[in-house]
Amino acid sequence: MYNSVIVKYGEIGIKGKNRYLFENKLIKNIKNMLKPIDKFNVYKEYGRVYVDLGDYEYEEVVEEIKKVFGVVGVCPAVKVLRNNEEDIEAAYEKLKETAIIVLEDKIENGAKTFKVESRRGDKSFRLTSQEMSMDIGGYLLSKVGDRIEADMHKPEVKIRCEFRENNVVVYSDTVPGYGGLPLGTNGKAMSLLSGGIDSPVATWMVAKRGMEVEAVHFHTYPFTSEKSQEKVKDLAKILAKYVGKVRLHKVNILEIQKAVGLNCRDEEMTIISRRFMMRIAEEIAKDRRCDALITGESIGQVASQTIQGLTCTNASVSLPVFRPLIAMDKSEIIDIAKKIDTFETSIIPEEDCCSVFAPKKPVTKPRLDRIEESEVALDAEQLIKDAIDNMEVEVLEF
Structure with missing residues (x-):
């Protein structure tokens, strides 16, 4: 199901004008860590670092990435590219369809309650992030409401949806990393x-x-x-x-x-x-x-x-x-x-x-x-x- 991994970093995000140096070093270190497995496409986009999984299962890749200093979290994700020819509403429907795939997997693994958290990266879209969460949550309940309930306070599962200019991304789990700073940035x-x-x-x-x-x-x-x-x-x-x-x-x-x-x-x-x-x-x-x-x-x-x-x-x-x-x-x-x-x-x-x-x-x-x-x-x-x-x-x- 998962075809990508989101790599989250902490302190790197507050490095100001030097931030790109830390990001580039982090990407290089992730590639080096993954070399024993295979050559992966590792890249940055919208303040995030992504790793395309290709034919590999996410567990093996996540286990290696979390060891890289500078990484605070690793999130298995479903990432779907937006077609330049499709209108914005069609792209949004694609996001909701992807969200149902991730939630179905969580239901199969025993989840009883959920909540949707959204980010609107494409500012031209008509809905705000909060409105997206309400709308996607309603859509999910209409599809699987007989098997899971919404809980805004203490949900077992959070379905995180991101609507970006070039793609839509949905993920739920975050595997903690060790944090710190990328190796080789401090002497x-x-x-x-x-x-x-x-x-x-x-x-x-x-x-x-x-x-x-x-x-x-x-x-x-x-x-x-x-x-x-x-x-x-x-x-x-x-x-x-x-x-x-x-x-x-x-x-x-x-x-x-x-x-x-x-x-x-x-x-x-x-x-x-x-x-x-x-x-x-x-x-x-x-x-x-x-x-x-x-x-x-x-x-x-x-x-x-x-x-x-x-x-x-x-x-x-x-x-x-x-x-x-x-x-x-x-x-x-x-x-x-x-x-x-x-x-x-x-x-x-x-x-x-x-x-x-x-x-x-x-x-x-x-x-x-x-x-x-x-x-x-x-x-x-x-x-x-x-x-x-x-x-x-x-x-x-x-």
Whole structure:
């Protein structure tokens, strides 16, 4: 029945003179998301984006489109072109006939009450939008009133009718999208991606705001297994469903952690290691022309994420650090992880580089001056250079 999909967007609609740039990027991203299925006709018309379904069922197409950042809703629709030779009244009759097709489908699926909502895109038509709704509603009741009732307050189904200059469109359901802004409209960021629950969610949330993302993963092979790296690669592939190909930089910081363990106070191990990770991520980010770093930190979740710990790690870099989870509870983070399908992979038990060398009693209120004093004993510049020189890079896609 459905031959088209209406793609609704939110914030893009208030971008003023730059709106067309966001719309064009959204269309490009939708086409890319649908490529594994087939090549679809995706286009904009009257402040809407449409996807012609062709021979495909709408469920499969809608499921992919809703993952595209910037999309707030996806509506399966019946779209009928208007014939230039037919008069306006004949076109309006076509709209009513299309509405009955959609309502019949809803009745077959158990709907007992309905309401009509209309939009008059063709201003030359004699009826207003409200008058159209009343007229179409009366027409529908005359055809199927013995099987369904009108309810203006709490209808089970809304039949949405649009009368436009070139076509008529009828739809009912709206499948929610993730919202945000189209990927690639707000620069690029480098994510510190671990195998845990938090960092994949943080990466997804920043990408949702239109930022392209790359990732850096820190490990201490052979103290951490190759399986832990495979787990991170699996997470990057899941993220690639939403953000396109993920360029993953894998950095071994074993020598750094050995040097910190030998030359610094044991309780400072986690904070100093974290500062090295931030510095390395920043160097890679600058080389890759990224504008910010992303971490999955949340206030007070672990010893290094106290406000004093975050202050110490922040002081090690000059790039902005995005922490979208900073005030979220773990349960909220887990809910998002489940929604984006990273949770089941994240909870696979594997040790990461932080847990392997974690001190028994890590400092929870580190002082920046003391941390910097401890780091004097380290050849930080050389350690960072060696780690970056030996990193491995892999491009992953879903």
